[in-house]
Amino acid sequence: MSDPVIEIKAVSKSFRRNHVLREMSLEVERGQTFAFLGRNGAGKTTAIRLLLGLLDRDEGEIRVLGLDPTEQPLELRARVGYLAEDQTMYGWMRCAEMLSFIAPFYPTWDHELALKYAREFEVPLQTKIKHLSKGQNVRLGLVLSLAHRPELVILDDPALGLDPIMRKQFNRDLITHLQGEGRTVFYSSHLLYEVEPVADQVAILDQGQVVRQCDTEHLRSDVKQIMLGRDAVSLVDQGSILDQRPDGPEMAIIVEGAEAILDKLQREGTDHRVVDLNLDEIFEAYVVGQGETEPVASTNR
Amino acid sequence: MNDLTQPIRSIWLSLFWKEWHEHKWKLVSLTALCTLGLCLFGLSGPHSLQQGVHAIAHFYAMLAGIFLGMSTAGRESSRNTLPFLQSLPVPMWQPAAAKLLVVLCTATLPILALTCIYCVWHTFYSISGIDLSQSNWYGPNNKFYNWGISNWLVATILSSILVASSLILWIAAAGANRSDEIRAGAIGFLIVCLIWLPLAFGLNIADKWDLPMLKYWVGILFAAAPGGVAFVGTGYGSQGSTDWWQNFLPYLESAIVGHGCVLIWYLRHYGKAGPGTSRTDGKTLALASSGYQYLAPPMRSQLTAIAWKQVRETGPLALLAIAGVLLLTTISHFTNDYQVCRHNLGETLGGITASVCFFVTLVTGIGVFLEDLKPQVDQFWRSHPVDYRLWFGVKFVVGATILAVTFGSLMLLALLLSDRSLFGGDPHPATAVGFTGLVFLLIYTLSMATYCILRQPLYAAVLTFGLLFAGIIIPQLICHHFFDTTLPSQAKLPLLLLSQVAATFVAWKAVKNNWQMGEI
Amino acid sequence: MILRIEKGSAVPISRQIGGQIATLCASGKLKPGERLPSVRELARELAVNQNTILRVYERLTSGGLLKMRHGQGTFVSLQSQDGSLAAHRNRLLEELRQIARQGVALGLTSEQLHELLTEALDQLNKTNPEPEATS
Numbered sequence: 001m002s003d004p005v006i007e008i009k010a011v012s013k014s015f016r017r018n019h020v021l022r023e024m025s026l027e028v029e030r031g032q033t034f035a036f037l038g039r040n041g042a043g044k045t046t047a048i049r050l051l052l053g054l055l056d057r058d059e060g061e062i063r064v065l066g067l068d069p070t071e072q073p074l075e076l077r078a079r080v081g082y083l084a085e086d087q088t089m090y091g092w093m094r095c096a097e098m099l100s101f102i103a104p105f106y107p108t109w110d111h112e113l114a115l116k117y118a119r120e121f122e123v124p125l126q127t128k129i130k131h132l133s134k135g136q137n138v139r140l141g142l143v144l145s146l147a148h149r150p151e152l153v154i155l156d157d158p159a160l161g162l163d164p165i166m167r168k169q170f171n172r173d174l175i176t177h178l179q180g181e182g183r184t185v186f187y188s189s190h191l192l193y194e195v196e197p198v199a200d201q202v203a204i205l206d207q208g209q210v211v212r213q214c215d216t217e218h219l220r221s222d223v224k225q226i227m228l229g230r231d232a233v234s235l236v237d238q239g240s241i242l243d244q245r246p247d248g249p250e251m252a253i254i255v256e257g258a259e260a261i262l263d264k265l266q267r268e269g270t271d272h273r274v275v276d277l278n279l280d281e282i283f284e285a286y287v288v289g290q291g292e293t294e295p296v297a298s299t300n301r
Numbered sequence: 302m303n304d305l306t307q308p309i310r311s312i313w314l315s316l317f318w319k320e321w322h323e324h325k326w327k328l329v330s331l332t333a334l335c336t337l338g339l340c341l342f343g344l345s346g347p348h349s350l351q352q353g354v355h356a357i358a359h360f361y362a363m364l365a366g367i368f369l370g371m372s373t374a375g376r377e378s379s380r381n382t383l384p385f386l387q388s389l390p391v392p393m394w395q396p397a398a399a400k401l402l403v404v405l406c407t408a409t410l411p412i413l414a415l416t417c418i419y420c421v422w423h424t425f426y427s428i429s430g431i432d433l434s435q436s437n438w439y440g441p442n443n444k445f446y447n448w449g450i451s452n453w454l455v456a457t458i459l460s461s462i463l464v465a466s467s468l469i470l471w472i473a474a475a476g477a478n479r480s481d482e483i484r485a486g487a488i489g490f491l492i493v494c495l496i497w498l499p500l501a502f503g504l505n506i507a508d509k510w511d512l513p514m515l516k517y518w519v520g521i522l523f524a525a526a527p528g529g530v531a532f533v534g535t536g537y538g539s540q541g542s543t544d545w546w547q548n549f550l551p552y553l554e555s556a557i558v559g560h561g562c563v564l565i566w567y568l569r570h571y572g573k574a575g576p577g578t579s580r581t582d583g584k585t586l587a588l589a590s591s592g593y594q595y596l597a598p599p600m601r602s603q604l605t606a607i608a609w610k611q612v613r614e615t616g617p618l619a620l621l622a623i624a625g626v627l628l629l630t631t632i633s634h635f636t637n638d639y640q641v642c643r644h645n646l647g648e649t650l651g652g653i654t655a656s657v658c659f660f661v662t663l664v665t666g667i668g669v670f671l672e673d674l675k676p677q678v679d680q681f682w683r684s685h686p687v688d689y690r691l692w693f694g695v696k697f698v699v700g701a702t703i704l705a706v707t708f709g710s711l712m713l714l715a716l717l718l719s720d721r722s723l724f725g726g727d728p729h730p731a732t733a734v735g736f737t738g739l740v741f742l743l744i745y746t747l748s749m750a751t752y753c754i755l756r757q758p759l760y761a762a763v764l765t766f767g768l769l770f771a772g773i774i775i776p777q778l779i780c781h782h783f784f785d786t787t788l789p790s791q792a793k794l795p796l797l798l799l800s801q802v803a804a805t806f807v808a809w810k811a812v813k814n815n816w817q818m819g820e821i
Numbered sequence: 822m823i824l825r826i827e828k829g830s831a832v833p834i835s836r837q838i839g840g841q842i843a844t845l846c847a848s849g850k851l852k853p854g855e856r857l858p859s860v861r862e863l864a865r866e867l868a869v870n871q872n873t874i875l876r877v878y879e880r881l882t883s884g885g886l887l888k889m890r891h892g893q894g895t896f897v898s899l900q901s902q903d904g905s906l907a908a909h910r911n912r913l914l915e916e917l918r919q920i921a922r923q924g925v926a927l928g929l930t931s932e933q934l935h936e937l938l939t940e941a942l943d944q945l946n947k948t949n950p951e952p953e954a955t956s
Contacts, residue, residue, distance in 0.1 A: 033870060052684055078686035088677030091480065092613070096596050103599030104606045105685050115596045125596055130480070171868040179871055180861065193829035197869040217873070220833040273922070276831040 003030045004063070005152050005184045006051065011060030012208075013046055020046045022208040023060065028186055028201070033179055035195040035216075036188040038205035039287055044188040045085055047205070048156050051186075052082055065152060078106055081145030085156040085188075087137070091130030095123050095140055099147070106148035114147035120173070135166050142170075146177065153178060155187035159194055167191075171198050192279040202279075206287045212256070216279075223282045224258035227251070228265070228272040235268055236261055243289030254285040312391055316399035323376075324407045327369070330763045332411040335361060336418050337767070341774045345781065347426050354419050354454070358412065358461035364766060365408045366468025366528065367486060367660065368759045373404045373469060374476030375485030377572070379675075383478075387572050397571035401473065401564075408465045416458050463530040468493070470560055471527035474567035482758045483668045487621050493527045494628040500526055505635030524552040525559020603688075604695055611699040614672070615665055619707040622661040626711055629653045647719025654711040655737075662704055662741050663765060666748030667758050669700045670812065674756055679815070693812045697805075701745055705738070739797050744769065746804040753811035772800060822851065822858065826867055834869060839877045840912060846886055846897055847909055857887065857895045 006028040013021040020043045028034045038044045049055040050062060053069030053076060062069055067076045089098060099118065103109045118125055121139035124132070132140065138158060145153060159167050175198065178185050189195050195202065196216060203213040214222065223242070227250050233241075236255060243254040254277065255261050265272050277285070335357055342353025377383040386396050475492040476485025500523055507516035523529040600606040630650045672678055673696075682692070712734075747768055752761035776796060780788045824841045826834060845851040857863070860878060864871040878895050881887040888898040924934045 049680075054680060054683055074686045074688055076686075077684060082684045084677075084680050084684060086677065087681055088675070089681055090610075090672060090678065093610075100597045100599050101606050101610060102685060104601065104603045105687055109599060111596070111599050118596065168868050172865055175868060175871060176861075176865050179864075197826060197828065197834050197867070197873070200870060200872055216870075217833060217835060217876070276833075278829050278831045280829060281831075 004028060005030050005032075005065060006034075006186060007061070007063040008047070008051075009061040011047075011050065011062060012058045013043075013050060013055065014058060020208055021050075021057075024205070024209055026203055026210050026213060028184060030184055031182050032200045033174070033185045033198055034187070035199035035202045036186060036205065037190070037192060037195065037202055037283060038188070040190065042205045042287075043208045044205055045156055048082075048154055048186075048188060051154060052077060052080065078108070078148075079151050081148065081150035081153040083138070083141040083145045083153075083155045083158055085160065087141045089129050089137075089140070092128060094126055094128050095132070096125040098129060098140065099125075099143065102144055103147075109148045111147070113149070114143055117143040117146055117177075135162050138162060139166075142173075150183070152184045152186065155185070157188050157190065159189055159191050167194055174198060192283050196279045204283060204286045211286050219282060220276070220279070222258055223254065223256050223277060223285065224262075225252055225254045225275040225277055225281075226258070226261070226265070226272050227275065228253070228270060232265070232268075232270045232272070235264060235270060242285040254281075254289060312395060313399065316391075316396050317403065320399050320403035324403050327372075327759055327763075328407045328410055330760055331361075331365060331407065332414045334763050334767050334770075335411040335415040338770055339415055339418050339422075341771065341778070343422050345774065345778055347422075347431050350419065350422055350426075354415065355457060357415060358457045361412060361415075362461040362464040362468070362528070363660075364762065365411070366465040367472065367490070368762045369404050369408050369465070370469040370472025370489055371476065371482045371486035372759050373400060373473040374489065375479050375482040378478060379481040383572055393572040394568040397568050400571075401470070401567065404469055404473075405466050408469060409462050412458055412461050412465075416454065419454070460530060464528045467530055467556075467560060468528050470563050470567065471496075474563045474570070477567060477571045478573070481671065483618070483664060483671055486664060487618060490625060491621055494625050494632075496526050497632050498628050500529075501632035501635045521551050521555045522559075524556040530556060603691055607692060607695040608699050611669070611696050612703065615668065615700050615703045618661065618665055618668060619703050622657060622707055623711065625661075626650070626654050626657050629657065643718050645719075647715045647717070650718060651712060651715035654708055654715060658704075658708045658741060659744065661708075662744045663748045663762055665700060665704055666745040666765070667752040667761050669696055669749050670753050671758065674753065674812075683815075689813055693809055697746075697749070697808075700749075701742060704741070704745060708741070736794070736797075739794075739801065743797060743801050743804060746801060746808060750804045750808035750811065753808050772796075824863075824867060826869065835873050835877050835880075838867070838869070838874070839881055842877070842881060843886060843909060843912075851897050853897050853899045855897045857897065859894055 004027045006026065008024060008026040010023040010025055011021055012019070012023055024043070024047065026047075036044055036047070046055065050057050051064050051069060053073035056070055064076055065079055069076050093101065095118070099111075099114050103111060103114070117123075118140075121143060123136060123140050123143055127136075129137070129140070138160075142155075142158065145155070158170065162170055171194065174185060177183075199216050201213065202216050202219060203210050205211070212219070226236075227247065230246070230249065230251050233244070233251050233253060236253065240255045240257050240261065241253050242256060245252050252275075258274070262272075262274065338357050339350070339353050342349045342357075377386055387393065389396070471493055472486065472489030476487075476489040479485040479488060500519055503515060503519040503522075506512070507519060600609060630646070630653050633649050633653060634646055673682060673692075683689075744765065748761055748765040751764040751768070752758065755761050755764065776792070777788045780786050822842075822845065824838060826837060830837065832840075842851070842857075851857075857878075858866065860871055860874045863869075864874045867874075878887060878889065882889050882895070882898075885898060885900060887895050889895050921934060924937070929937075
């Protein structure tokens with residue numbers, strides 16, 4: 001059953017004294033649309049560069065499509081479509097020239113498909129790349145990363161620089177062209193509400209580690225905010241509390257594994273209320289939540 | 302580390318602080334080039350010291366003028382920092398002025414350092430009892446002999462500084478807002494040639510029809526032309542009459558007015574029509590709407606694709622070089638007072654081709670990986686299944702071939718015109734041609750390797766020049782000091798080949814492992 | 822069939838879609854036996870993951886609201902009215918509970934809350950003489 005397309009095992013990477021990734025692990029299964037979430041500077045781009053062999057890892061193991069990116073970067077890149085964050089291409093080339101130029105590097109390049117995508121994405125083929133708008137630039141990058149029918153598409157924050165209309169169009173393209181054809185999509189983003197309708201799975205990266213990897217849908221039912229009396233907080237396992245803050249006589253805690261905790265509270269007969277959270281709030285709880293600090297400390301907030 | 306606990310107080314200080322940080326290492330490297338160069342000359346004996354000053358001062362003026370001018374004009378756009386600069390709430394002329402001022406200081410200080418070094422040597426030799434005013438080079442045969450040594454020194458240094466400054470100003474103005482340094486330099490170079498051409502033409506007509514007034518006025522215009530100060534200095538200023546100041550004044554006025562206009566143009570235009578502003582103009586939109594239809598077939602192979610790209614990148618520079626050589630030949634042909642005939646034309650063409658070839662080869666070598674190794678573009682091509690061996694190999698070979706074809710054909714033309722008298726004195730013309738070709742290949746490879754490591758065109762140029770210079774002088778010094786002979790001519794070829802292999806290897810490694818010395 | 826997705830809402834997307842389809846069935850805008858857009862079509866239309874749509878359809882099918890006929894598509898089941906009523910009861914109860922909680926927090930008594938509900942129903946009857954039979 002398990003057919004991982006991307007496997008990252010305990011990978012560390014640091015630049016001089018700056019530890020960007022610390023023993024990060026991740027697994028993406030075939031056919032999934034996988035959203036890689038993290039704040040700016042959390043290490044998303046570094047992780048993605050490691051996946052393509054653009055950087056060497058310090059420790060750990062990486063397999064992408066069963067290949068080691070450092071040892072077989074060319075074979076790997078030929079089967080992957082990649083769009084870099086804020087991708088800069090040769091400004092003097094016209095879009096059409098860029099497509100013709102890149103074509104011979106991919107054995108599976110489909111020029112008809114490239115033309116079809118270029119039309120669908122409204123890429124002005126006869127315009128020089130340096131004259132493209134930001135959105136057009138991203139869409140040209142998308143054509144370049146899709147026209148060879150890659151098994152795996154890695155997109156580094158593609159929504160950056162797209163306006164809301166284009167983002168919706170982009171999500172549609174993602175769904176029809178990639179999900180519809182069973183391709184695996186791994187993409188990073190910081191726009192969580194854009195990610196939720198599209199992604200099968202999300203992983204949250206914080207300070208160089210994946211703090212949660214989960215089904216999007218499951219994450220929503222698994223992480224809840226519970227309002228309960230201060231003395232009842234001790235009933236909840238400290239490890240599963242992501243964030244806690246006092247609210248009058250009560251405490252508002254955000255927990256993972258909500259179902260089990262709610263069961264327990266029910267059995268104990270504790271008075272409590274459950275609040276559904278949106279993805280933004282869940283993300284915030286993981287990334288800036290104060291799980292380990294004492295309630296006393298958090299009153300200062 | 303500069304911890305800014307307090308904000309910088311004034312806009313100007315702030316701008317100067319930025320420019321200083323961007324130029325301090327340029328200053329250091331240029332100073333090192335000048336001073337170490339002179340030391341090498343000095344080591345080979347007291348008699349070459351003055352020759353060293355002369356050669357370095359002249360060459361430095363060209364090198365600093367072109368490369369500092371290039372970087373003044375193109376660096377901000379090349380690093381995508383121009384939009385940021387434009388967004389500052391100060392008029393654009395202020396950063397432009399601060400930049401120019403710092404660049405001019407950067408150009409001037411190394412030459413002053415050179416002077417200091419010379420003075421030290423001079424004093425040292427004077428104490429040791431060697432009279433440098435009677436040296437081999439600066440002897441009674443030298444045309445500067447009757448100037449007196451201190452006058453000669455001041456004139457040399459001053460003209461070097463003035464020529465460099467004038468070139469910087471012209472190239473910075475001509476190439477302002479181009480997308481990168483190489484383009485800025487190319488445009489600047491072309492414009493410099495185009496300005497010289499009519500002046501040279503005028504001078505020629507004046508000579509031919511014996512029109513002293515025309516000659517006088519063209520001479521005055523020359524003072525305003527890029528680097529024209531040098532012509533004025535040697536051609537007109539040296540008339541040793543008593544009222545030289547009266548004679549000199551019009552040239553000075555012309556130079557000040559001319560360069561003042563260029564300065565104003567530069568200050569008004571720098572950063573105004575940046576590459577980013579033309580983005581969504583009507584033309585682009587019209588193209589955009591009509592352009593969905595056509596898509597050329599894919600290139601047949603990776604090799605063709607990379608070669609096509611390289612031709613598109615190096616080609617314009619080669620065409621520009623041809624235009625430049627032809628222009629310069631015409632200029633020089635008309636300004637020289639020798640008899641106008643085919644034979645002389647050929648020799649002039651040959652000489653100019655050789656000297657232009659040096660600079661163009663240097664620039665081309667730097668330009669081969671200029672765009673590919675810009676941080677973001679570097680990510681782009683490396684993220685595709687591109688075999689870096691093919692990428693490097695094809696780019697290297699295609700770049701070298703374009704240069705060889707360009708300058709080869711110019712040289713061939715020169716040979717045919719001059720009835721093969723270019724190598725008249727050489728018993729083995731074919732060997733000489735081959736050797737020269739190898740030298741230029743080495744310059745090309747060296748500049749490529751230094752750029753790949755340093756990622757900064759100016760440093761790459763300085764380092765290449767330094768390495769070439771050291772490579773010429775040091776083996777001779779070694780032979781001179783340890784074996785007491787001159788360098789045997791048989792040793793030159795192996796040395797050259799060895800350097801070639803080493804330079805290629807370094808460039809290859811730098812591209813493969815993405816070595817980078819970083820932002821110095 | 823027009824559905825509206827509210828991004829960033831605390832209600833998960835799948836529940837939003839499921840709830841809206843149930844409402845459409847209950848209000849009779851989707852008639853028993855009517856064919857729903859395919860998973861692919863709806864996913865494209867809403868720009869929502871196909872698996873999400875598929876799960877919604879499956880859940881509604883198992884709840885008896887929809888019927889999936891292999892190779893033909895998804896249809897509103899003939900017993901949808903009963904099925905959706907049951908589903909709606911739960912949803913309404915949940916929403917009323919939230920409102921009641923707010924009321925209690927404001928210090929309203931049970932009677933005052935009942936009064937408010939009656940008043941709301943009266944207003945609805947005035948502006949809309951033919952109230953929707955089911956809700």
